[in-house]
Amino acid sequence: xxxxxxxxxxxxxxxxxxxxxxxxxxxxxxxxxxxxxxxxxxxxxxxxxxxxxxxxxxxxxxxxxxxxxxxxxxxxxxxxxxxxxxxxxxxxxxxxxxxxxxxxxxxxxxxxxxxxxxxxxxxxxxxxxxxxxxxxxxxxxxxxxxxxxxxxxxxxxxxxxxxxxxxxxxxxxxxxxxxxxxxxxxxxxxxxxxxxxxxxxxxxxxxxxxxxxxxxxxxxxxxxxxxxxxxxxxxxxxxxxxxxxxxxxxxxxxxxxxxxxxxxxxxxxxxxxxxxxxxxxxxxxxxxxxxxxxxxxxxxxxxxxxxxxxxxxxxxxxxxxxxxxxxxxxxxxxxxxxxxxxxxxxxxxxxxxxxxxxxxxxxxxxxxxxxxxxxxxxx
Numbered sequence: 001x002x003x004x005x006x007x008x009x010x011x012x013x014x015x016x017x018x019x020x021x022x023x024x025x026x027x028x029x030x031x032x033x034x035x036x037x038x039x040x041x042x043x044x045x046x047x048x049x050x051x052x053x054x055x056x057x058x059x060x061x062x063x064x065x066x067x068x069x070x071x072x073x074x075x076x077x078x079x080x081x082x083x084x085x086x087x088x089x090x091x092x093x094x095x096x097x098x099x100x101x102x103x104x105x106x107x108x109x110x111x112x113x114x115x116x117x118x119x120x121x122x123x124x125x126x127x128x129x130x131x132x133x134x135x136x137x138x139x140x141x142x143x144x145x146x147x148x149x150x151x152x153x154x155x156x157x158x159x160x161x162x163x164x165x166x167x168x169x170x171x172x173x174x175x176x177x178x179x180x181x182x183x184x185x186x187x188x189x190x191x192x193x194x195x196x197x198x199x200x201x202x203x204x205x206x207x208x209x210x211x212x213x214x215x216x217x218x219x220x221x222x223x224x225x226x227x228x229x230x231x232x233x234x235x236x237x238x239x240x241x242x243x244x245x246x247x248x249x250x251x252x253x254x255x256x257x258x259x260x261x262x263x264x265x266x267x268x269x270x271x272x273x274x275x276x277x278x279x280x281x282x283x284x285x286x287x288x289x290x291x292x293x294x295x296x297x298x299x300x301x302x303x304x305x306x307x308x309x310x311x312x313x314x315x316x317x318x319x320x321x322x323x324x325x326x327x328x329x330x331x332x333x334x335x336x337x338x339x340x341x342x343x344x345x346x347x348x349x350x351x352x353x354x355x356x357x358x359x360x361x362x363x364x365x366x367x368x369x370x371x372x373x374x375x376x377x378x379x
Contacts, residue, residue: 010027030090090138100149120165149252151172287336
């Protein structure tokens, strides 16, 4: 399980490949990188080892780690000050979704003069950016879920409106990715579960989306299989390097597949996370069973076929039951209330969900009425 891929971007995959971090920076044209990660990873051995490797390669050991679990506009402002004041010429985005998304956003904003929110993923707003002002990115995931290492966007919370915004530009796609499953071995069980089910949700929603994209459809199906076969193994034995490697592949596949679209899981998860600060992947997992029921009339036939491929008996109903069972096995809360969502403004969440760009990929048209009902069921 050691390979070099060039889809959708150059990926160095395999155990131990973090040793190539300095070479990866040089391949991306980076001479003075800023490693961007989150507070939790900042003091961990895998981070200090990576900084040692950068330093040994003559690239310094600079780090920015003031990143919230859901990266915010304030994090971007602070990171940009550090980046520009330090004269850095590229980013090593290191970590889970928060570190990867913030690192990509800093590299994207490095040479821009317009405010961050001018580049939200709406229409052709991305064309407002100066491509020459986008600095190169080397992405190093340390979880297996978000897949941001193969994505052209980042999710950043606007604290003024309590909304998660998707910032998009084609050049936000990292120039080089290092996928080293050894970096994920130390993940706690809860993070293994939440991030793994994030990857699963990406695949499930991409597979459910009505948009035409056969390549993404096939990737989503195989991504689901890798999660079904390997997430329980990685959860039970965090040192199972084969299961960890397959989950890293599934994460990248999910994020590649959702070019086809996402749906109600993410449309609801984004505002819930922005307002109530829940873990994104775990929120997706809580939402998944009810959203499968919500979309049943539109997706049952295709999940009959998927279930057969995945070795799950009972077609769509069997798949839905499998998801319930998998959540239970991985100690996922059954409801958003159990997850910690207290005294929610359901009307505000429903309206925010309908504004989320993920809504457009849901098989069943989302309305204020049916979205509000769906959120109430999730609570």
